Amino acid sequence: MNLSLFADDDYAPLGPAPLAPGATASVLLRGFALPYLDEMLPALDAIVLAAPLRHMATPGGLRMSVAMSNCGALGWVTDARGYRYAGLDPVSGQPWPPMPPVFLRLAQEVALAAGYPGFTPDACLVNRYAPGARMALHQDRDECDFTAPIVSVSLGLPATFLFGGAQRADKAARIALLHGDVVAWGGADRLRFHGVAPLKEGEHALLGAQRINLTFRKAA
Template sequence: MTAELFPVSTPGLTQLPGFARGEEEALLAAVEAVIAMAPWRQVVTPGGKPMSVHMSNCGAAGWVSDRRGYRYSAVDPLSERSWPAMPGCFARLAARAAAAAGFAGFAPDACLINLYEPGARMALHQDRDEVDFSAPIVSLSLGLPAVFLWGGAARADKAARIELHSGDVVAWGGAARLNFHGVLPLREGVHPLLGRRRINLTFRKAL
């Protein structure tokens, strides 16, 4: 990571470089098992615009988006069945990372899985579809490096740029739980395990 990319003070946000390094193969195998049951899909925003990332979910609820809006659903709209159960290795990693970031007792019930290919991005947004904002958000990067944008309480606030590599985790909560955040367009590259792809696992307490 380049030091100047990370702000001097970021209350509420903790970066854990390499936290899951060495676990990537097992985590990716678990991702593949989830995707076999709930395949990648490209959702649209309420305005009808396709998102540049492909996504899936696991856990008790999954995040969905369509012309009716953003929300969590216990049912996969493609299969009309429950989402795949959250793999144990996912839940354990999320709990360990949250505790390391100062959020002990985190028990996620939802994991949003995003697939990025070169050019895919995530605009600045807040995670505010969850019922309880007292729980943190834990985000794991796998595959190609990406630049994470960490903003403030308002969309117009200047966003810091944090370079994330495979195995890195960021977690945020408390007063920063609703800060705006996003991802710059993914740069070209090849990762030994994922090729031209990045997978992001975002753990939440949705229900």
């Protein structure tokens, strides 16, 4: 496969690098997802066809700017009842689409490269960022097992990932994420606040005017 067809800056996958200063249990893997894309993109299309992206509402009634769906045994949802994981898609009443084998393989190989062997995610959040969409600083606290890492895959338009500290007010590092980049964090960094700055206007050669983020978690 010609990786340059999929990369923003024509680079091949690189080894793990520190995600941010002082983040000892977090890594950035540039271009790690690129070799998987031939399998991933058709699988992603099938997921979105079965469980369409939608703008969920926070418990306070605010519409999220990021459109979301899920695959795997569990899916993350939010509504007036709160944030939680559920086995059924609340829109269709059906189970979420199963996690494609290529998704699981990628997540496990990323976790292994990041120093987290044995990672078996049971949830994959599918987030679609259109230009202007953002994700406020937050912690991933809805999972039952904080010993498992978070694995996050970036596809499409470049984004600025914000990786903060243990408190929301802590200064957040700003990390440019390109098409095919993957980040993973766990251990002492597992509950760091993180988010995504508003997505800038653009047009990706493969995915158009959007960024797709796949976030793998061990929820149960």
